[in-house]
Ligand code: SF4
């Protein structure tokens with residue numbers, strides 16, 4: 003007994019020292035990051051919401067359960083370990099007393115039953131994980147495996163470790179039944195089965211097995227505990243914290259303003275020599291950014307949904323996080339060194355790591371390759387999928403900001419777009435008077451705001467640059483105007499007073515141009531007294547609704563599909579003319595994933611008689627990008643398969659007559675891919691991509707306009 007106590011306590015003390023030293027090192031590394039007072043403030047002021055998030059995401063495993071089989075396996079393991087915490091207490095109690103039982107509940111049969119039930123559940127969970135890993139073996143599946151690029155060896159060690167935790171537990175409990183030391187009279191069914199098998203060995207052998215396996219159980223738990231602090235399984239400890247301090251409702255929608263030292267940068271006063279301009283070094287990350295890096299479980303869910311990765315580009319959101327993490331850990335001795343002398347005394351390998359540029363190609367030993375950085379479309383699939391709420395887009399944007407604002411290093415073809423935004427207020431560099439041309443193509447008046455928006459005007463229609471200036475998108479604009487007019491909704495437009503919202507500049511990383519355009523627009527909108535805005539472009543919609551509040555622009559913003567769906571539901575628009583077509587709807591990322599508008603476009607399609615709606619495999623939250631977001635619309639796509647071609651290939655799988663969407667960027671990208679497919683004979687000549695508004699106007703126009711005495715011309 004004394005030997006049992008000594009060995010158990012010595013093992014525990016040694017493991018505690020190793021694990022605590024590592025945790026202290028991790029804590030110091032986290033503290034070396036930049037302040038993020040807004041994260042602490044958000045937690046402080048939203049305690050109820052945060053408690054709910056912990057309950058649903060951490061304890062309820064909400065995001066994990068979106069993937070049914072691995073989700074259930076993880077939930078079984080997670081809950082198993084919570085319940086099995088009782089058995090750890092029992093194992094330590096057994097070190098000191100052979101007849102130990104947890105006070106009060108330690109002899110209740112149902113407690114013994116639950117412990118065994120969850121031990122078996124954990125076993126079932128890890129067997130499932132093992133099968134999943136074997137079926138997705140990256141050596142065989144290559145890029146198609148979500149574990150490609152993950153540290154698979156460590157994952158197998160953890161699975162083996164968990165197996166040993168359960169195995170040693172059940173064996174010592176089985177032996178305890180035979181020695182009479184087991185506290186539960188019945189209920190512990192798995193332990194009873196093992197006890198039955200061990201019974202023929204006799205009491206003294208069972209006593210030896212009991213001692214050996216109690217110590218083995220403690221040793222395995224301690225070994226597992228140490229391994230956790232040195233591996234991706236650190237997430238067991240820090241994932242709840244990362245979830246707690248993550249953006250709510252998620253890291254989608256708005257981009258965050260640039261901050262330096264925890265304060266929002268004011269470009270009039272900011273100094274690149276003293277202020278932090280985006281992420282230029284790993285130590286420019288905030289502590290929350292560093293927490294993100296440490297929390298990654300390497301599950302590869304993000305990678306499996308990333309359009310850049312799926313089309314053969316070098317960007318994997320998982321590997322981006324892992325590369326940043328590996329660099330942070332390797333540079334940590336440099337960051338944590340207390341003085342120049344201490345830094346000078348570091349090994350050359352650490353000093354070389356500290357010299358690496360955060361973004362740079364292989365020839366300069368960069369941590370993140372520029373091709374990785376600029377491949378991102380900001381589609382949000384990674385953030386949506388990540389079970390531990392890592393905010394990939396924020397990290398990518400941070401690095402882009404530094405590259406654009408400090409290094410002036412970005413894809414050259416995007417520079418004319420930025421110049422056009424600065425000089426002309428739209429990406430094409432067209433004159434502001436062109437913004438009114440679409441109105442002259444309608445046969446009714448569209449009021450243009452001059453000064454204040456009149457009380458009789460319900461909605462300000464934010465047309466957007468594409469909607470006003472790009473031929474295909476102009477058809478959508480005219481369809482929306484026609485439908486609002488038909489429904490009797492009063493609206494007005496800003497016309498030449500409207501400029502780009504700044505979305506492409508911000509997503510590129512040019513926060514300076516964004517803030518210039520955004521401030522101008524907020525001023526215009528506030529002076530006009532805008533209250534309710536309907537936007538047709540999801541990028542404008544996202545920027546005005548989610549980002550303009552950062553600059554004092556607070557409006558009620560809806561997307562045109564939301565407004566049109568409501569008008570149909572309320573009977574102000576009556577789709578009566580059949581459109582006998584098979585139509586598949588493409589979810590724009592900035593409408594769907596970023597802003598959760600999935601249903602209204604589908605409701606409109608449902609209401610159009612004759613339409614046969616056919617979903618693509620990747621739809622709604624799992625929709626696949628068109629390739630244009632994140633300012634990718636203005637960059638060449640030179641690596642891998644084109645994202646828009648991949649999307650159209652999927653759409654063609656549904657054999658559609660028409661592809662519908664709700665975004666001018668998507669219209670252009672999908673339209674281009676369809677044109678290429680037509681010229682290679684892979685798509686029928688009649689196939690077209692249209693906005694849901696164009697579909698609706700085809701069904702509504704003739705009939706309802708006749709009723710209201712208007713022209714039946716189809717603006718689409
Ligand atoms: S936002 Fe989209 S493209 Fe960018 S890393 Fe995430 S999944 Fe990939």
Ligand code: SF4
Pocket residue numbers: 297298299300301302303304305319320323384387388389390391392
């Ligand atoms: S970033 Fe999130 S989704 Fe991607 S591998 Fe890490 S934990 Fe999984």
